[in-house]
Amino acid sequence: MKLLLGIVVAIVTLKWWPDIPEISTSLMGSFITLVILLALRKHVSVFFIGLTLGCLVASSSAALFTFKTISAQTVAQNITIAGKVGSLFTAEKRQTSVIFDVDTVNGRKLTTFETFRVRLYWRSDQPVKQGQRWEMTARLREPYGRLNEAGFDAETYFLSRHIHAKGSVLTAEMLDDSVSYRQQLFEKVTNEIRDYPSFRYLVALGFGERFLLQQSDWMKLRDTGLAHLLAISGLHIGLAFFFGYSVTKLLLPLLFRHDQGLWVAAMVGLFFALGYAWMAGFSLTAQRALIALITFSLIRQTGFSVSPFNTFLMVLSVVLVVDPLSIFSASFWLSFGAVFVLCLMSLVGQKRRCDDIENSVNSNEGIEKSGLLIPSLKRYFKLLFQMQCFLTVGMLPFMWAWFGGISMTSILYNLFAVPLVSLITVPLVLLALLISPLVADNWVWMAVDWSLRPLLFALETASFGWLSIERVPWLWLLIFIITVFLWLTLKMRRFPLLFGALVTVLVMWEGGADDADSWKVDVLDVGHGLAVLIEKEGEAVLYDTGGAWSSGSIVESVVSPILQSRGSRLVGLILSHRDNDHAGGMAWAIDNLEPQWVRISENHPDMFPCQRGERWEWNGLQFSALYPLALVDEARNPDSCVVLVTDGIHSVMLTGDMPIAGESYLVAHEEELDTDVLIVPHHGSKTSSSVEFIERVQPQAAIASTGRYTPWNLPHPDVVARYEHRNIDWYETGMHGQVSVQFSPSSWRILSRRLDLEAFWYRKMFGRPKRKE
Numbered sequence: 210m211k212l213l214l215g216i217v218v219a220i221v222t223l224k225w226w227p228d229i230p231e232i233s234t235s236l237m238g239s240f241i242t243l244v245i246l247l248a249l250r251k252h253v254s255v256f257f258i259g260l261t262l263g264c265l266v267a268s269s270s271a272a273l274f275t276f277k278t279i280s281a282q283t284v285a286q287n288i289t290i291a292g293k294v295g296s297l298f299t300a301e302k303r304q305t306s307v308i309f310d311v312d313t314v315n316g317r318k319l320t321t322f323e324t325f326r327v328r329l330y331w332r333s334d335q336p337v338k339q340g341q342r343w344e345m346t347a348r349l350r351e352p353y354g355r356l357n358e359a360g361f362d363a364e365t366y367f368l369s370r371h372i373h374a375k376g377s378v379l380t381a382e383m384l385d386d387s388v389s390y391r392q393q394l395f396e397k398v399t400n401e402i403r404d405y406p407s408f409r410y411l412v413a414l415g416f417g418e419r420f421l422l423q424q425s426d427w428m429k430l431r432d433t434g435l436a437h438l439l440a441i442s443g444l445h446i447g448l449a450f451f452f453g454y455s456v457t458k459l460l461l462p463l464l465f466r467h468d469q470g471l472w473v474a475a476m477v478g479l480f481f482a483l484g485y486a487w488m489a490g491f492s493l494t495a496q497r498a499l500i501a502l503i504t505f506s507l508i509r510q511t512g513f514s515v516s517p518f519n520t521f522l523m524v525l526s527v528v529l530v531v532d533p534l535s536i537f538s539a540s541f542w543l544s545f546g547a548v549f550v551l552c553l554m555s556l557v558g559q560k561r562r563c564d565d566i567e568n569s570v571n572s573n574e575g576i577e578k579s580g581l582l583i584p585s586l587k588r589y590f591k592l593l594f595q596m597q598c599f600l601t602v603g604m605l606p607f608m609w610a611w612f613g614g615i616s617m618t619s620i621l622y623n624l625f626a627v628p629l630v631s632l633i634t635v636p637l638v639l640l641a642l643l644i645s646p647l648v649a650d651n652w653v654w655m656a657v658d659w660s661l662r663p664l665l666f667a668l669e670t671a672s673f674g675w676l677s678i679e680r681v682p683w684l685w686l687l688i689f690i691i692t693v694f695l696w697l698t699l700k701m702r703r704f705p706l707l708f709g710a711l712v713t714v715l716v717m718w719e720g721g722a723d724d725a726d727s728w729k730v731d732v733l734d735v736g737h738g739l740a741v742l743i744e745k746e747g748e749a750v751l752y753d754t755g756g757a758w759s760s761g762s763i764v765e766s767v768v769s770p771i772l773q774s775r776g777s778r779l780v781g782l783i784l785s786h787r788d789n790d791h792a793g794g795m796a797w798a799i800d801n802l803e804p805q806w807v808r809i810s811e812n813h814p815d816m817f818p819c820q821r822g823e824r825w826e827w828n829g830l831q832f833s834a835l836y837p838l839a840l841v842d843e844a845r846n847p848d849s850c851v852v853l854v855t856d857g858i859h860s861v862m863l864t865g866d867m868p869i870a871g872e873s874y875l876v877a878h879e880e881e882l883d884t885d886v887l888i889v890p891h892h893g894s895k896t897s898s899s900v901e902f903i904e905r906v907q908p909q910a911a912i913a914s915t916g917r918y919t920p921w922n923l924p925h926p927d928v929v930a931r932y933e934h935r936n937i938d939w940y941e942t943g944m945h946g947q948v949s950v951q952f953s954p955s956s957w958r959i960l961s962r963r964l965d966l967e968a969f970w971y972r973k974m975f976g977r978p979k980r981k982e
Contacts, residue, residue, distance in 0.1 A: 210519055213526040215259020216266070220529040223267040224536050229275060229970045230268060240265075263529075270533040274368065275974065277325040281311070281349055281374035289315050291344040291384065295326065297395055297418060297490070298338040307331045308372070309343075325373040328352075333381065340389030345381035349374045353917055353975045355734045356946030356962045359613075359770040368971055369538035370493060391416075391490065398645060402654045407661040410439050411654065414638050417489030424761075429668040431612065432675045434619020438630045439664070443544045446482050446489075446498035448635045453481030475506050481639065488642060493532065494540050500528050517552045521545075537971075539611045543604070550603030554596060597623050613774050618674035626664055634660045677773065728830060730854075730861050730950040732888060733771070734942040734962070735763045737916035737923070738790035741863060741888060742771065743854060745828045750781035751804070752852065752863045757793030764794030769802065781827060783819060783852060784809040785865025786844035810850040812840045819850035831855050835862075835879060836871050846891065847871065853884065859952045862906065864890040864897075872902035882906050885957060886950050889913035889932075893924020893941070898931060908937055910950075910959055915943035917975075946972075 230238065243265070246258045291313035296306075307329045312319050319325075327349060331337060352375050354363025367375070395416055402411050409421035422430075430436035437444055457474040482502055486495035504527045508515055515523070525545055528535060535541040597620040608615045616622075634657060641653040728745035735755035740763055743750045749772060755763025772779060779802040784792045786809075799807065808819040817823075823834040836851035837844075844850070849865030862884040868891065875882060887908035890897035892915050911932045913924045924941060932939050938959065940948045946962030963972045 210522055211254065211256040212259040212262075213522050215256040215261075216263035216526050217259075217522065217529060219260045219263025220267045220533045221536055223271060223533060224969070226267075226271075226970050227968060228973070229271045231272065266530055267533045271970065273322070274371070274373065274534065275970075277323070277373040278351065278974065280314075280319075280323055281325045281327060282351065287346050287348050287379060289344065289346050290327075290349075292324075292342070294337055294339050294341050294343065295490075296339060297392055297416070298336050299395075299399065299418070299420070305330060305332070307337055313344075326371055327374040327376060328367070328372050329375070330377040331381070332378075335383075338388040339392040340387055341383060342385035342387075343381050343383055346379045347376050348379060349376035350918060351375075351975055355736060355767065356967070356972070357734050357767050357771060358947060358962065358966075359774040360767045364971065364975070365537040369534055369536075369541075371534065391488065394488075394642075394645060398641075398650075398654070401651055402658070405654070405658040407658050407665055410661055410665075411638075411657060413439055414445070414634070414657075415488065415642060417492055417495065426668075432616055432618070433622040433626075433668060434616035434674075435622055435626055435664065435668070437543075438623075438626055443494055443498035443501070443540075445635055446486055446495055447502065448631055449485035449639055450478040450482040450502050452478075452636050452639055454478030472510060475510065479503065479506060484642075485639065493535065493538060494544070496532070497528050497535060497541065497544070500524075500531055504528075521548055521552050542607055542611070546604055546607040547600055550599050551596065553603060554599040594620070594624060614675050614677040616674050617676050622667060626667070629660065629663065677776070726829075726856075727951065727953045728828075728856060729952065730886065731771075732912045732914055732940075732942060732948045732950075733763075733767055734946045735767060735914065736943075737892065737919045737921070738763060738793070739785070739865070739888075739892070739914045740764065740768055741914075742768070743830070743861075744775070744777055745830060747775075747777055748780045748828060749777045750783065750827060751779055751798065751802075752783045753785050753791040753865065754782075754794035754798050756790045757797070762794035762797050764798045765801070768794070768798070772802070779803070780805045782807045783850060783863075784844075785849040785851075785863070786810065786846060788845065788866065791865065808834075808850070810837050810840055810844045810848045812842055819852070829856065831857070835875055836867060838874075849890075851875070856952060856954075858954060859957050860884045861886045861888070861950065862908075863888050866891040866897075868896050869899050869902075872897065872899050876901050876905050885909050886959070887911045889924070889928075892921075893928045894921070895925040895928055898928045900931060903931055903935060903937070910938040910940065912948050912950075912959075913939075913941040915941045917943040944975075 242261050243258065246253050246261055250258070290309075290311045292309055292311040294307060295310045296308040309327050309329050310324065311327055312324050327347075329347060337343070352364065352367035352372050354361075354367070356362075356364065367373075395418075398415060399412065402408055405411060409423075409426070412421055413419050427436070430439060454474045454477065457477040461474060479502060482499060486492075486499050489495045501524045504524045505520065508520055508523060528545075601615065601620055605615060637653055637657045637660060641650045641657060644650050644653065725746060728743070731742040731744070733740045733742065733755070738755040739753040740755040741752040743752065751764075751768060755767065757763070779798070782795075782798055782802075782804040784795060784807070786792065792809075798804065807816040808823075809816050810819045818840055819834050820840055821834055821836055821838050825832050831854070833853045833855075834850060835853055837848045841848050846866040847868055847870065849867045849871065851865060851867055851871065852863045854861045854863065860883075862882075864887070872890065882905045884906055885908065887906055887910070889911050890902075893913040915923050929939060940959065940961060942948060945964055946967075948962070949960050949966075951958055951960070960966055963975070
């Protein structure tokens with residue numbers, strides 16, 4: 210088992226490797242190291258041999274992903290690709306986002322190692338369905354994403370799902386209109402169930418497609434702790450296996466004597482699991498569950514007695530060797546974290562099992578009075594309750610790391626939801642999918658819908674239950690969990706011990722408070738736009754909100770998660786002007802973040818003015834509005850509100866989209882323009898950042914908020930050269946991700962997300978773009 214442990218440790222650490230060697234170097238180095246270790250195996254722990262094997266597997270997988278990503282790119286012109294559509298078409302989803310498996314580039318058939326997967330932005334007049342073969346001209350880009358300290362991480366999402374590029378379709382021609390059987394079945398079923406109240410959950414349970422679930426649905430699932438039940442996941446693949454195994458086992462006495470054909474039940478169970486995984490499109494979650502089930506079944510079929518922890522380690526090592534990039538998926542950590550917690554539960558239960566058996570043998574009063582059914586139900590619900598308690602406590606680190614909180618009501622909801630979904634809903638879904646190609650299945654889907662009605666009602670009542678724990682240091686969470694585990698395993702039943710652990714966590718709840726004299730400025734990575742957070746003493750002021758679109762906004766997807774992860778409260782909002790890329794999220798921010806005050810360079814009855822001469826103080830910081838000269842009815846670029854923020858020692862200038870005319874006025878009329886950090890005007894456009902302005906401001910660092918690929922090709926190379934020629938440190942969010950400036954009375958420093966805080970190999974793949982568009 211030391212060998213397997215070494216393999217697991219090596220692969221898991223891949224997430225934090227700073228660099229990846231070339232695949233040839235990796236293979237040669239690992240081979241030489243392995244030969245040396247094997248030669249010295251009598252003097253070297255097997256664990257180190259496992260580490261070497263794990264490093265070989267991890268580096269090879271990462272190098273292959275990098276190779277495919279590089280192969281997918283073109284630097285000079287658009288590319289012609291051909292392949293098959295890998296995602297389902299739905300009337301609700303249309304074709305805005307399509308997964309496409311490429312096997313031909315510019316007429317050349319790719320080898321197995323060269324084929325790659327791309328996510329395409331595709332608007333087509335005709336349906337683009339799974340299984341169809343197309344040839345198209347596309348513009349491909351790296352699988353990059355906005356990089357901030359919180360919010361959705363697109364880069365690790367692409368990495369975990371083996372998506373090697375993203376891009377947009379320019380022209381397309383269908384080569385083969387044959388669609389997959391899964392697409393045909395999906396269309397048949399969705400037409401039948403479209404009018405059911407639980408339609409969006411039926412699609413998630415039947416086909417693993419979650420696109421119909423709205424943000425409000427996910428919030429309710431989070432608050433109730435039921436997200437794992439209402440979309441195909443590893444749990445449902447396991448239930449499909451259990452369903453097939455149990456039904457076959459019941460029928461075995463008709464075919465075999467005693468237990469001679471138990472392997473048949475296992476094979477049928479795997480067949481059901483395989484079919485359900487296929488319905489889910491063989492998503493990575495389903496693939497991991499299948500691998501785990503096959504490994505577990507093989508272990509059981511050998512007849513050897515293997516402890517739960519050793520079984521867990523064997524399954525985990527096989528899953529990681531097959532797909533090392535699974536470590537970048539939240540579902541991997543949550544699923545295996547839950548299994549590990551249940552292994553701990555089994556360890557605790559082993560110490561009580563003998564006593565329970567002895568008590569049940571010596572005392573038959575309960576059975577005599579109530580029969581066999583009631584005690585069995587009591588034991589079942591007791592076990593279920595214990596399992597939920599263990600999961601609630603044991604999953605704290607995982608929930609804290611990925612979601613910043615935990616559902617306090619999940620125990621109650623899961624007590625009735627787990628039996629309902631496991632014993633009724635999922636078997637009915639499997640039955641409906643099984644008979645759908647053969648006979649009418651409306652009645653089965655109707656039964657599935659009715660089985661979900663109690664859950665839908667429960668979700669509608671889920672207006673509370675989520676406990677945010679962002680401000681709790683991870684070390685104290687770990688101490689709390691270890692204390693509870695010792696309390697259970699060592700039978701330390703005295704209440705003061707557990708009470709003391711809880712008090713310790715509560716006392717340290719605000720233990721991470723910042724220095725009262727320190728403050729921070731974050732230029733967030735928002736693409737083409739601007740959003741700057743100024744934070745001090747647990748409160749924040751937001752300068753501009755970034756853009757908004759029909760289904761969301763930057764302030765909702767980036768700013769709000771960051772504030773939540775820090776436990777900060779937004780008290781002020783400054784809008785430079787009305788353009789969407791600067792003020793698109795204004796309404797959402799005001800309605801949901803509820804700032805105490807808002808400033809803008811417009812005539813607005815409900816907002817404070819932001820014009821030259823306005824000064825105010827907040828948490829010891831002085832804000833001075835330098836521009837514009839007068840308010841207008843609708844502020845645009847020339848009316849951008851320019852603000853200087855200082856603590857009396859250090860300063861930052863926020864410039865919005867101020868043009869050269871505004872810069873010239875400040876140069877002529879402002880005596881003190883010197884600042885430590887300058888937010889580059891107008892994203893580095895050549896219509897701003899004049900030489901006179903730069904030389905008067907004399908910043909030590911300049912930060913431009915830019916998109917990686919935009920129609921405006923910002924920042925302009927001449928503007929970048931002006932700053933760098935004067936030895937001014939240059940940062941741009943499109944290349945560096947979120948840029949943070951930390952101030953203290955004695956010093957200040959700048960840290961970028963991509964090059965400093967997360968300088969890992971998969972972040973370094975995205976440096977300065979090789980071409981602009």
